[in-house]
Each structure stands twice: as C-alpha cells, then as structure tokens.
Amino acid sequence: MNLFSPNIAKSRKLEYSIGFSILLFIFKILFSSSDSFLYHFANEFIVFFTLYFWLLYLIDFVHTKLRSPLQLVLNVGILAALFFFFVAMSTMIFDLKTFTPHQNFITSIFSLIISFICFIAAAYIFSAFRELFFLRQKRDPKTYFNTMIVFFVFLFFSNLLIKIDQEFDYPKNAFYIVALILISINSLRVAWIAFLTKRQKIYLLILSVVLGILFGFNFSFSLEENILTKILVDLSPGFHSVLSLMMIYGTIYFGVIFFTTLFHLPTAEAFDRKAEEVTSFRDLTKLVTQVLDFKELANTITQVTTKVCNSDSAWLVVIDKEEYDLVSINNIGYVEADELSKKILESLNDETESLITLNRDMTEVSLKNDLQKFNFSWIVIAPLKIHEKQKGFLFAARQKDFPFDDDDKKAIEAFSDYASVAMENAMLIEESIEKERLEKELDVAREVQYKILPSETPKYKNVDISAMFIPAFEVGGDYYDFFELDDDHLGVVMADVSGKGISAAFIMAEVKGVFKSLSSVIFDPHDLLVKVNAILSESLDSKNFVTAIYGVLNLKSGKFNFVRCGHTPLILISEGRAERFTPMGLGLGLDNSEKFSDTLKQMEIQLKNNDILTLYTDGIPESQNAHLEDFGYERFENILIENSYLSTDEISNKVMANLTTFSKDNMQNDDITLLIMKWISNNKIVGEN
C-alpha cells in the first residue's frame, strides 16, 4: 500500500488541508496554553493530519507541475533560505529571553502565521525530496522510503511519550537514530544527476554547496534555543523534531549531490553527446515512419550528422541510374559538395563496401589538393545500402585536424542506415503508387475490351454458335465479332492483338472499327483483309501486329470461305475427326507490300451436318500447367471430338473446364477466346438430336 496515494481527488486534498489548518488555527486560539495531556494529545493529532493532507496535496502538486529536478532543487533552496531568514529576523526583532508565543494576542497570531508558513514549506521540501528520490529510478525503491516515513511518524508521536514522563525519552532518541540511518541510505538515490547536461551539472554543483550549508545551519538552529524553535515547539514538539530531521536530510542529501555531481563532471561532455545521439535516433525513427518525402528526411539526417558527430559539414549523395545525385547538404555549398563527392568517389574506385575514413595528409595528391581547397582534414564516408546494393553515400567532414573517433563513426554509420531505410520506404511508396496506376489502367483496358466484344451471339436455325471469352489479368487484346452481311451471309472474325494492356485495347478498338466498316463493303475475305492490312500497317507501331481469321458463312449452303492472317489454325471436327486448316497468310502489320496480298490464300470448306468449326486464340494451346507443359492441340482437339454431340455452349464449357483443371497451378497470362459454330443442315433445333 502506498501511504501517499489514497483515493482522494486532488481538489479534495486541498480542501482537507485547508480544513485541518483552520481547525488547528481555532484550536490554538481557543486553548492557547494548556499543559494537560489531553491537550497535547489532541494537538499532536490535529497537527499530524494537517501535515499529512498538506503533504498529500503538495506531493501531487510537485509531481504534476515540475518536470525539471533543478527547478525543484532551487525551490527547496528558497524555502531553506526562508527558514534561515525567519531565524535571523526573529532574533533581531524580538528578545529571546522574554519572548513566548503567548505573550499577547499579536505574538500569538504572529507565531501561528510563522508556524503555518513553516508547515507548508516543510511539506513542500519533503515532497520535493520524495520526487527527487523517485526520479529516474529503474527499480521501485518504495520500501526504503516508506520505512523512513514510518520512522518519521514514530518520531513525531514519540514526543507525546515525553509529555507523559520526562524520563521516557529513549524511544524518541532510538527513532531519531534509525530515521537518520534511513535518511543516509535514501540520500544515495541520486541517479537523476547523470541525466543532466554539463551546464546543468555545474549549476547543480554550486547550488548543492549553498544548500548543504544552508540546511546545515538550519539544522543547528533547530537544536539551539531561538524564537523559531520556541514557536515550533509550542506548535507541536513532534513537528519540530521531524523538521529538524528534514534539515539533516537536506544537509546529507545535498552533500551527496555535491560529491556525485563533482565526480560526474569529467564525463559530462561524453554523456551529453550520447544523450544527443539517443535523442536524434529517436527523432529519426519517428521521422522515418512518418515522413514520406525522402528529401526532407535527408535534410534532417545531414543536420544531425553534423551536430552529433562534431563535424563541420555533412552531405548525402544517392546513386540514381548509375549517376551520383546530391540530395542534401549541411554547412557546405551545393556545387562544392557535388564536386568533392564526385572526386572522392571516383578516386575510391568502387571500394566502398563499408565505412571509409579519409585524411588529407594520407590521400593521393590530387585528392589532397581538393581537400585543401575545401579546408577539410578528415572525411568519413558511409555507404547507404538496400538489400546489399549500394544506393548512396553519407559524408561527414571535419576541418580541424583531429580524427573521427569510433563513436563518431558508429553514429555516422547509424545515420546512413536510417537514410537507407528512409530511401527504401520512399521507393516502396513510389512503387505502390505506380502499381495502383497500372491497376487503374488495366481496369480501363478491360472495360474497353468488354465494350468492344459483342454482347450476344447471333442465333440461326442452321447454325448453333457459342462464344466464350476469359480475360487475363493483364488485358491480352483478343477480339471476335459477327457481321450480318445480308440475310444469307454471316461474317465472323477472330483477332489477337500483340502486346498487352491499354495499348492492346486501343488497337483492338481500331481493328473492330475497320472490320465493321469494311465488311459490309468488301464481300470477299481476301480483298477485305488486304485492305485491313493496309489500314492497320499505317497506324500500327512497327513492332505491333495483329493475327486474324476472317470468314463468311453461307447460311443456306453451309459453305465457309475464310482467310487466315498469321492466326492459329482453324479446327474442323467432322465425323469424329479433327482437321487443322492453316492456309498461307501473313500477320496483319507485318508487311505492307504486294507480298501480303500475293501470299494470302483463301480457302473454302463445305460444312456437313454436325460439323463443328472452331476459332480460338493462342491462349488455349499455349496454356501451361505447373510443369510448364503446353495444353497443346491434341488435348484440345480430343475434347472437341469427345463432346461433339453436345450443343456448342456445352462443348465450350467442357473445353474451359478441362483447361482450368490443366492450368490450375499456373497463372493465366493471356486472354482465352473460343468461338464454336456447329452446322445443322437438317433444320432441327439444337438439343433435340
């Protein structure tokens, strides 16, 4: 249980303290002088609780209001000086021999006011000691402190025993001594001194001398006969002895502080630097996770490098596309840093795996002259690495001729690591933005593709048609379409645009436009494709091409006239056998001369009942399984043969089901398009045969 943290609201604590103070005041006025034991008993208890509640309030106050230990020490000093002042002044004003607190009404009031001031001052000093005691403690040393308080309380009440019998003073002395020992032990808790800066330590050193002496005087005053002693003993003998103890506490404590600070002074500077390093690291860690702009971070890094490593200048160079790019400078001109870092890095010949230290007097002549020019004696270069790859360098340069020590180098290395992390973050973010952009682009491309493809397949009594399209993650540029040329003729096209993504989608749109407008004008497939090739050759990039099959089906006779321009073979399933047709023909956009027209061969197939014509893109035969084997033509044709008795929709589904099973372990990286036409010459509706 903690003595000083009962569940009382802060405002309540103040109310209680003031309440008890008023009670004490009234009590003292009413029973100004009595010697009965009951009076002393009541008196001590009221004083005790007043003190207790003031302590409760002030402990909170000190804990929340004051963050700096030095300020606390200073306040304690002022209060100690106040005691000293009271003693000195009162001796000057009043005559010690004749003075008693109850001489008259004025002295009574005066004594009480002085008492209350001492009261609050004592409570404040105690709270301050407590705060300093717990400051920067790694383990919880509560027990020692609480034991000490318990003995303080014992001492406080042991004065009552003396009131009973003058001889009964040994418990008081015993408690006094135990409390003294505990005070000495507790005074050694001064870890917080280590965390002060050098200036603060010097300040504290001076302060502790003054305070130690001041408390010493106050203690000796408390032992001798003087006005303040008289007043306080009259107020409460218990309080007086505790106050005297606290003066000893102050003397010992500030004595300890004096010596500790003295011993800490020589290491203060090193400690300051370490502390600064730690703070910079913490700030940087925060920045790395919050700041997305690499440049801004680089500026912070060069700044802290200059500061923490005692260098005069620092700058950061990154390697961008095999060139050195100066990102940030601190205390050096842009042109100078650029020139110097290029010269240094050239002279190092890629031997830059780990930290490098350069000294003006030890480097090659050319570099030495450069360093002379910029007035640098020492330069440390730390590489920035991401996944073992060098991405840049952090430079720290010093003008004075004393080398960077190990601590400096470690810090520079650490800062360059931070820079690497920040750089990687920046790169990752850029990548994710780029990825998002690509995904948006893909969405657009896919939307274009869906709009270009026919929304439904035409229905005729003589031919059963099914079309299926499965887009790849990256839009592949597959296209198929139907053109009702007249009542008896249906034009069918299937095309595959080379390339992927949005550019493929745009070419596809153009291909659709050309076919749609020309197919109604030019009836002959050969002539149509020659014209299409001429148009596409104009607009296509030299490295792009389109493969296509275009045919015209006579809905009356079942004759299919077609040309193939670089496209996958047309497959005919007839009487349980598969046949591949690959008439000559160049891909569209490959050649824009007579050669295209000359080599393009038109072909005619006479369809018989239940014959199946299959058009498809290379996504089907080139689908791969986990062992990187192609789906191939034979597998494809066998499925078509086995299921040829089904409707075209069902055949399509069978093909897709087989294909999906085959390539389930491998990502589909091209569009898959399948167009199946089944000739039914006996005029029966599909599904009934």
Next chain:
Amino acid sequence: MADFNVNVRGVGSVSVIDVKGYLDAHTAPQLENAFNQLIDGSKYKVVVNFNDLSYISSAGLGVFMAYVETMRENKGDIKFSNMQDGVYNIFDLLGFPMLYEFYKNENEAIEKFKESISK
C-alpha cells in the same frame, strides 16, 4: 519468372546475337538494347541464334519487326538460325518465313551475308 540472356558476338562483318531462355514483354527490352547498340556501331548484318531460346511471345516477335527495316535500309538484314521446332512454329504461323530468312545453323546464315557482299 524464367530468365533471359542476350549475348552479342562479332563474326567478321556479321554480328551474331545469342538469345537464351524466355523472350517476352518483360525481357524484350534487353534484346532491344542489343539491337540499339549494333545500330549505334553501324553494324547492320545480324544473325540471331535461337539455339537456347525456349519461348517467344508476341512482344518478342515485335522486336525483330521493329529493327528489320533499319537493317535492310542500310544494306543489312536480320537472319534467324538454330531455331527449335516449338519456336519455329510460332514464327511460321505468323508467316515470318515469307519475310525473313531462316537457317538450320549460324554458319549458313553468315555465309549468306558473305555471298551478298561478294556479289
């Protein structure tokens, strides 16, 4: 992703490009670089040795289409050799044999260039 490798050799006045692995949209830029360097060095007689190429995509085919014009305008050419059947079928379907010269081995292709010089 499967690997791709390009190596350029000089055999007399002819440059031989060895291609290896998978040639697709991701690896095509490496081959483009090789062609660009040849053009920068005014070397227009090129034989592409396909011996170690296992796959070619449409983007890969596009590379040859993009550079063949420049080569031919400068009295050079791109000739293909040592192609595996699978790869050849892709070229064949598109009609490349009607536009490009294909040889069983590299030397035949190089010889062909020499003949055209001596003529």
